[in-house]
Amino acid sequence: MDIIVLGLSHKTAPLELREKLHIPESALPDELDGLGACGQILERMMLSTCNRVEAYAVVDEVEGARRFLVEYLAERHKLSPEDFESSLYLLTADQAVRHIFRVASSLDAMVVGEPQILGQVKAAYGTAVEREATGLILNNLMERAFHAAKRVRTETGIATSAVSVSSAAIELAKKIFGDLKGRAVMLIGAGKMSELSAKHLLAEGVGSVIVANRNIARAVELAERFNGRAVHYDAARAEMIRVDIIISSTGAPHQILSKADLQEIILQRRNRPIFLIDIAVPRDIDPRANEIDNVYLYDVDDLQGVVQANLRERQREADRAESLIDREVAQFTSWLESLKVVPTIIAMRKKVESIREEELGRVLAKLHDLTPEERQAISVLTSSIVNKILHDPMTELKRQSALRDGHLYVSVLRRLFAIRDE
Amino acid sequence: MELTLSYLALLLYLAASLGYLGSLRVSHPKLLRAAGILARAGFAVHTVALAIRLYQEGRPPGNLSEWLSFYAWATVAVHILTEVRYESKVIGSFVIPLVVLLLGTSAALPKAIESLSPPLKNIGVWTHVILTLLGNAAFALACCGALMYLLQERQLKSKQPGVLYHRLPSLNLLDNLCHLALSLGFPLLTLGLLSGALLAYSTFGSFLTWDGKQIWSIVTWIFYAALLHGRLAGGWRGRKAAILSIIGFCGVVFASLGANFLIRGTHAF
Incomplete structure (x- = not known):
């Protein structure tokens, strides 16, 4: 009995191929049922996202199950095995467990730490449970995977930093102003980019939006969409004393704000900090304005730089997450180990023997008048009672262990007799 | 007794500092929470130590060592209040090491008192x-x-x-x-x-x-x-x-x- 992962992902296969093998949500139950026809596959689930198509299974014999899976996928997706076999990876035992844990924890993702994958894995598992395609081992495995994912999320900062330009801008604004509620933002230029940025800021609770544009009609139109106010381009300067965030994206061929302008503005603001985002090319604001105290000026490259730095931060946190995953994998494999028959029989005998010795000792300590022969006879008697009781269940357990559901018997026996995992 | 408690408080603050400083390096909410609990435990022990001293001596701090101990205590008190007010635990990464410095200096200084x-x-x-x-x-x-x-x-x-x-x-x-x-x-x-x-x-x-x-x-x-x-x-x-x-x-x-x-x-x- 083995746990296997067979599949392909963004790391091994191009989008073209992933598309061809993609399983739509509606087709998933059917696909799972089809896999059930294979005698080698005891438990199964399928995960299909835009970045990966993977089968997780508990199988009797790895090679047979692999062959069946490949042919099955080829047939269902009308491909020939050669089309995708070179992109497939097959993982077994510990490696398969680790892979599943890493996928659920978003460590194997294209953008490490992206949060959607856990939901997708949960949904895929849910479907498999509905189709009764899972059993003891896969159920436990997935529960441990979700647990590991939760720990990674809460105990590492893997998902805390912004990894897109617009979210990086929001993150910076929050690091300057704290809460963005009630803050005022001004858009200079009414292009698509500034509209998008304003949308993001409003979602964060920004209080008011002012749009300044050369074409006042366009400014009014955009301002209405955000419940904001339009001002003529020439009046923008006066508003800069009041607003907290300025997003500049004019098509002007020259700078519209010099360092001296901002020095004056910051003085009139009585040093209240201002966050300037210059997304225009060529730039609208003199980059040297960033040297002024309480002025924070970021252009597109700067924001990109923050994204890169955040990605590195995520990678550092991901490294910590890996060691956490190691521990979770070790815990799961030790549970898996406990499902083996021989150690269970030994543990069972040990437990029963220790009960026998303890009880025997207690009784013999009270019976002082017995001869050594009588003591010996009582000891033999207890031994044979214990052995006779154990004989049938142990024989049956050994017989079952050769069959496919052996681990179920082991699991139940361990539960009934309270034998702990070691 | 009171001196032992002071050392214990110092030890707790020190452990809290390590936790606080560690959580500056890696994002780990449990570590930060543990550091906060240690700092509060240190504060409680420190409070008892100072209360015993006050009860026994019945006078204000009489030398630099005692004064520093009171100073460290007051700083933690103010810090705990701000931690609650601002819901930001990170401040401890800077305050508690300073407290360790103050209380450590206090412990190292001579305890003798010129009579008041x-x-x-x-x-x-x-x-x-x-x-x-x-x-x-x-x-x-x-x-x-x-x-x-x-x-x-x-x-x-x-x-x-x-x-x-x-x-x-x-x-x-x-x-x-x-x-x-x-x-x-x-x-x-x-x-x-x-x-x-x-x-x-x-x-x-x-x-x-x-x-x-x-x-x-x-x-x-x-x-x-x-x-x-x-x-x-x-x-x-x-x-x-x-x-x-x-x-x-x-x-x-x-x-x-x-x-x-x-x-x-x-x-x-």
Whole structure:
């Protein structure tokens, strides 16, 4: 009995191929049922996202199950095995467990730490449970995977930093102003980019939006969409004393704000900090304005730089997450180990023997008048009672262990007799 | 007993510091929470130790070692209040190591007491000591807040945010924290100095005895007065105000530790 992962992902296969093998949500139950026809596959689930198509299974014999899976996928997706076999990876035992844990924890993702994958894995598992395609081992495995994912999320900062330009801008604004509620933002230029940025800021609770544009009609139109106010381009300067965030994206061929302008503005603001985002090319604001105290000026490259730095931060946190995953994998494999028959029989005998010795000792300590022969006879008697009781269940357990559901018997026996995992 | 408790408190603060500093490097909420619990445990033990000392001796701190221990305690007290107020635990990464420094110095200094003259065991001394202690504790907090502000500001200006960028709170919060600490600390220090002057008048017949600590405290007071005025009236904020808060605290430290060794006077320490 083995746990296997067979599949392909963004790391091994191009989008073209992933598309061809993609399983739509509606087709998933059917696909799972089809896999059930294979005698080698005891438990199964399928995960299909835009970045990966993977089968997780508990199988009797790895090679047979692999062959069946490949042919099955080829047939269902009308491909020939050669089309995708070179992109497939097959993982077994510990490696398969680790892979599943890493996928659920978003460590194997294209953008490490992206949060959607856990939901997708949960949904895929849910479907498999509905189709009764899972059993003891896969159920436990997935529960441990979700647990590991939760720990990674809460105990590492893997998902805390912004990894897109617009979210990086929001993150910076929050690091300057704290809460963005009630803050005022001004858009200079009414292009698509500034509209998008304003949308993001409003979602964060920004209080008011002012749009300044050369074409006042366009400014009014955009301002209405955000419940904001339009001002003529020439009046923008006066508003800069009041607003907290300025997003500049004019098509002007020259700078519209010099360092001296901002020095004056910051003085009139009585040093209240201002966050300037210059997304225009060529730039609208003199980059040297960033040297002024309480002025924070970021252009597109700067924001990109923050994204890169955040990605590195995520990678550092991901490294910590890996060691956490190691521990979770070790815990799961030790549970898996406990499902083996021989150690269970030994543990069972040990437990029963220790009960026998303890009880025997207690009784013999009270019976002082017995001869050594009588003591010996009582000891033999207890031994044979214990052995006779154990004989049938142990024989049956050994017989079952050769069959496919052996681990179920082991699991139940361990539960009934309270034998702990070691 | 009381000394053992003091060492235990120091140990707890030290453990808390390690947790706090560790959580600056890696994002680990459990570590941060543990550090917070350790710091509070340290505070509880420290409180008991000081209470025993007060009960046994029935007098205000009588040497530099005792004063530093009270100072460390007041700083933790002010810190716990701000932690609750700002819901930001990271401040501890800066305050608690400072507390360890204060209490560690206290433990290392000689414990002997030059006998206090009887007139100094009155309510006037108590008022003076408590007010200046709390005022100075608030300034310590302002200094830590200012230090964090400068670090975060550098992260934002450099445009290459590192680990601290993610861990430290927003500039706005830190600037508010500094402002609150200064506006609490300054009136406390003012009242502390006034009560000291009255005490000097009733004991020595003069408001000012010109010892090193008095002179230096007045210098510090003027400095903080100017800083607070600048913040309120002149719109000083951000980096410059933060640097001034740190300089001001250096003045406090010098007034507490150094000034007396230069010109000895009516302050026993």
